[in-house]
Amino acid sequence: GAVVSQHPSRVICKSGTSVKIECRSLDFQATTMFWYRQFPKQSLMLMATSNEGSKATYEQGVEKDKFLINHASLTLSTLTVTSAHPEDSSFYICSASREGADTQYFGPGTRLTVL
Amino acid sequence: QKEVEQNSGPLSVPEGAIASLNCTYSDRGSQSFFWYRQYSGKSPELIMSIYSNGDKEDGRFTAQLNKASQYVSLLIRDSQPSDSATYLCAVHGEGSARQLTFGSGTQLTVLP
Numbered sequence: 472g473a474v475v476s477q478h479p480s481r482v483i484c485k486s487g488t489s490v491k492i493e494c495r496s497l498d499f500q501a502t503t504m505f506w507y508r509q510f511p512k513q514s515l516m517l518m519a520t521s522n523e524g525s526k527a528t529y530e531q532g533v534e535k536d537k538f539l540i541n542h543a544s545l546t547l548s549t550l551t552v553t554s555a556h557p558e559d560s561s562f563y564i565c566s567a568s569r570e571g572a573d574t575q576y577f578g579p580g581t582r583l584t585v586l
Numbered sequence: 587q588k589e590v591e592q593n594s595g596p597l598s599v600p601e602g603a604i605a606s607l608n609c610t611y612s613d614r615g616s617q618s619f620f621w622y623r624q625y626s627g628k629s630p631e632l633i634m635s636i637y638s639n640g641d642k643e644d645g646r647f648t649a650q651l652n653k654a655s656q657y658v659s660l661l662i663r664d665s666q667p668s669d670s671a672t673y674l675c676a677v678h679g680e681g682s683a684r685q686l687t688f689g690s691g692t693q694l695t696v697l698p
Contacts, residue, residue, distance in 0.1 A: 481667070514674070514690040515630070564629045573618040573635075573678040575686055580629040 474498050475567050477578035484555055485586055489535050492550045492581045494565030500545035501567035506538070509562045554555060555585045588613040590677050592689035599632040600697050605662040607692050609675030612656070618678040619651055620686065621660045625671045633673075634660065 473496040484490050494504060503522050505514045521527040521534075521542035529535045541550040548567075552559055561580050566575035589612040607621075618637055619665045622630035636642045636649040636658065648661040658677075662669055675689040 489655050517685065520685060562629075573686070574620065574632065575676075576632065577622075577629040 472498055472572075473567075473569075473576040475501075475576050475578040477565055477581050479581060480579060481582045481584075483584045483586065486556050487554055489551055489553045489585065490555055490583060492552075492563055492565075492583075494548045494550070494567070494578050496546045496567045496576075499567075499569050501548075502545065502550040502570040503568045504542055505566045505568075506540060506548075506550050507564045507566065509564060509580075515564065518550075552583065555583070557585045559583065560585045588616075588677070588679055588687045590675055590687050590689040592675050592692050595689055595690055596694040596695055597652070598619075598695045598697055599665050601665060601667060602647055603665050603696075604664075605665045605669065605675075605694055605696070605697065607660040607673050607675075607694065609658045609660075609677075609689055611675075611677045611687070613677065613679040613687075614653075614656060614658075616677045616679045619649070619658045620676040620678075621647075621649060621658075622674040622675060622676060623669075624670075630674055638661045665694075667696045667698050670695050 476495045478493045506518045518533045519527045519529045521540050527540035542548040547569040566577045598669045621633045624630045632667045634649045636651045642649045646663045650659045672691040672693045674691045676686040
């Protein structure tokens, strides 16, 4: 199989706080992980691509200082939303790929609500 | 700019019918093609991948690829109400750092 988990599944926080989301590949080594954001009734928007042991590559318009990504091991990547504001409320989804493969397996997503 | 186009729908079919979902892509160098299903409020789940021209069947699902026409489709036979979801077409281009380009999705409703 190819199972990807995310934690937490849902988080509510106050404006100005930081939130960390974990993405884990449970049964395979993920050399590349991706972070997406999805607003209601819209398609997936790629935020950044991370490779184990190197800095993430952010898509145009995504603030790297606000969305901190760490991919410290072959099974774990984290996304930290710093100083969250209500407009950051969204569905954040990670995906992971095996080395040399194109297929992305998605985690279940994290619904962030910033009050 | 690489683009993946899908008819947003909604597409409605009666239970038991064949649902046909279509996708076109702009990057002629694209190598890998995927169909994901996304239920409302959930994350996408992989249904099928296809890499070569022709048909690929998996249960009730058949993916069809025509690289010359830059066209990929998904057929769902004997559609069930549980197939009601948004279907995302995704394309991996040549040398695009493992990134997938997603279409905006087609919303399918299977009517009981």
